[in-house]
Amino acid sequence: MANDFLQRDWDLELEDDLRQLIRLGIREDLRHEHDWTTLAVIPADATGKASVVARDTGVIAGLKTIDVILDETNVAGSCSIQCADGQTVTSGQAIVVIEASARELLTIERLILNFIGRLSGIATLTAQYVSHVEGRCRVYDTRKTTPGWRRLEKYAVRCGGGMNHRIGLHDAIMIKDNHLAISNSASVDLTMRQAIEMARNTAASIERDQDVIVEVEVDTLEQLTDVIPAEPDIVLLDNMTVEELQQAVAMIRDTNSGIELEASGGVTLETIGEISQSGVDRISVGALTHSAVNFDVGLDWSFRP
Known part of the structure; x- marks a missing residue:
């Protein structure tokens, strides 16, 4: 008798899927052009620190997506992870702190939030089922x-x-x-x-x-x-x-x-x-x-x- 199905860990195959999704997300937002709003109102030399913050209580998943997003979008900066995948966070808790060009971060803000939000939503719902x-x-x-x-x-x-x-x-x-x-x-x-x-x-x-x-x-x-x-x-x-x-x-x-x-x-x-x-x-x-x-x-x- 076989044991069980292969369990999904973070690996190169998963990361390859992620990179393809990121490229699609970039095409959806920019279509080989620019974030014209950000170019219009944000100085080119402005830098910023942005914290991904939980607005509710839940289980986090997908933190590694952020480094891959930064890499795929050629954003030079630092990324400081404040918790771990599988960890429960509460409203107001910082999950990740990113420092980089303000223009570049504004352009990829929604991409980051979409990945973290989607994956953490699944992890949170799963945890509820498991607890039952x-x-x-x-x-x-x-x-x-x-x-x-x-x-x-x-x-x-x-x-x-x-x-x-x-x-x-x-x-x-x-x-x-x-x-x-x-x-x-x-x-x-x-x-x-x-x-x-x-x-x-x-x-x-x-x-x-x-x-x-x-x-x-x-x-x-x-x-x-x-x-x-x-x-x-x-x-x-x-x-x-x-x-x-x-x-x-x-x-x-x-x-x-x-x-x-x-x-x-x-x-x-x-x-x-x-x-x-x-x-x-x-x-x-x-x-x-x-x-x-x-x-x-x-x-x-x-x-x-």
């Missing part, structure tokens, strides 16, 4: 992410104490109802158990340092009964009631298998606590990334002539 399960199980994200932002958003989930589900279609096998429906519509009479066996054969042929996880989605207890003998690594229990989840947990315990159970489908802050009490091993929550509200941060300025 009180250690009874693990909270996972999904692939319901912003296009281009997936690695960054999954990193933010980790900062909030959550876990990463598969990064993409390339790093795990997950058999869903549509796979079986399409196969059967093509005159291939494929059962879930057969699909898992085929997936196991495919996984065995993939050369990886880490075993490829095989997960299957079911939405009834009858389907769970069918897939247990094939021993997938994880069974996703889709939109089941808490009572059904409890029955599923009992079924797995009776088999004494190493299969992990994952609850999913419409999980909210109001329901996750009760779901976690069912005994499932993990809960996947699309809302961590698709419903997070930006964390409120601002730039407080101190100019020098």
